[in-house]
Amino acid sequence: MTIPLAAFIAVSALLFFVGAAGVLVRRNAVVILMCVELMLNAANLALVAFSRRLGLIDERGSVFVVFVFVVAAAEVAVGLAIVLAMYRNRPTVDLDEVQQMRG
Amino acid sequence: MDGIGTALFAVLALGLVGGGLAVVLVNRITAAALFMAFTFLCNAGMFLLLGAEVIAMFQVIIYVGAITVLIIFGVMLTPQGDRRYGLFFQKQTPVAAIVLAAVAIPVVVFAFSFRDPTGAPHLAPGDLKALTTSIFVDYAVPFEIASILLLAAMVGAIVLVKRESDDAAGGER
Numbered sequence: 550m551t552i553p554l555a556a557f558i559a560v561s562a563l564l565f566f567v568g569a570a571g572v573l574v575r576r577n578a579v580v581i582l583m584c585v586e587l588m589l590n591a592a593n594l595a596l597v598a599f600s601r602r603l604g605l606i607d608e609r610g611s612v613f614v615v616f617v618f619v620v621a622a623a624e625v626a627v628g629l630a631i632v633l634a635m636y637r638n639r640p641t642v643d644l645d646e647v648q649q650m651r652g
Numbered sequence: 653m654d655g656i657g658t659a660l661f662a663v664l665a666l667g668l669v670g671g672g673l674a675v676v677l678v679n680r681i682t683a684a685a686l687f688m689a690f691t692f693l694c695n696a697g698m699f700l701l702l703g704a705e706v707i708a709m710f711q712v713i714i715y716v717g718a719i720t721v722l723i724i725f726g727v728m729l730t731p732q733g734d735r736r737y738g739l740f741f742q743k744q745t746p747v748a749a750i751v752l753a754a755v756a757i758p759v760v761v762f763a764f765s766f767r768d769p770t771g772a773p774h775l776a777p778g779d780l781k782a783l784t785t786s787i788f789v790d791y792a793v794p795f796e797i798a799s800i801l802l803l804a805a806m807v808g809a810i811v812l813v814k815r816e817s818d819d820a821a822g823g824e825r
Contacts, residue, residue, distance in 0.1 A: 552658060555764055555765070559760060559763040560665045564668050564691075566752060566756040566759070567673055569752060570676055570748070573748035573752060574745050583684060584675065586719060587672050587675060590691065590692060590715070593695070594695055594698055600704075601702045601703055611783050612783065614707055618710055618711075621714075621715075621719065623805030625723065626808075627805050629809070630808065630810075631812060637813075640732070
């Protein structure tokens with residue numbers, strides 16, 4: 550275990566901002582969901598790294614990773630359902646062209 | 653062993669960031685989904701490198717297995733032909749790039765400057781016992797609530813994609 554904690558945290562931060570760039574930059578709804586998953590994975594990596602290296606008693610951080618798994622599964626299921634319902638109304642997943650929910 | 657670990661870390665870090673960049677930059681959506689699965693696999697390797705075997709197993713089962721399949725279902729059910737590369741970025745890209753760089757650069761620099769605390773206890777290899785004790789004893793109630801969340805998400809997904817009753821026999825689009 551000689552790899553420093555900072556290396557894991559730096560990789561996690563890089564992956565998170567790559568995912569954030571994807572969310573901000575892409576216009577395909579499914580790709581945006583993928584990029585959200587990338588950001589969740591980056592957060593998981595940071596949680597596990599801190600938990601394994603700094604855990605004083607036990608692995609509390611890893612428990613939150615399990616909950617993040619659950620929330621990610623729920624999020625992607627509902628998100629894809631919304632995208633499919635949107636696509637059925639009008640066959641596009643281009644978020645620039647979706648005007649119906651705009652206030 | 654240390655040299656192998658460092659080399660493995662370098663490969664996995666390259667795979668993670670490169671796979672993420674490929675998801676953002678590749679034009680074909682199916683390829684992006686497969687790059688996403690590759691990124692998830694590299695993340696599972698990172699978990700193994702950190703000694704969290706159970707989390708790595710969950711990562712492979714849930715992310716590489718379930719979520720990737722779900723995303724590919726989403727890709728396949730929303731066909732939309734080929735698009736020109738320039739069309740796939742949003743209009744706000746320059747603003748987004750500036751704001752993101754302004755936030756990301758300090759955070760990444762701070763992450764690189766993070767120092768290991770001296771004298772922190774190193775956990776025993778293997779995380780199964782500690783993890784299961786935490787989940788089923790200390791976090792039993794949140795665990796049950798998470799199962800209710802999954803049930804609610806399943807019902808919600810079914811309701812959202814349910815067709816109206818008159819064209820229920822219309823078959824899949």
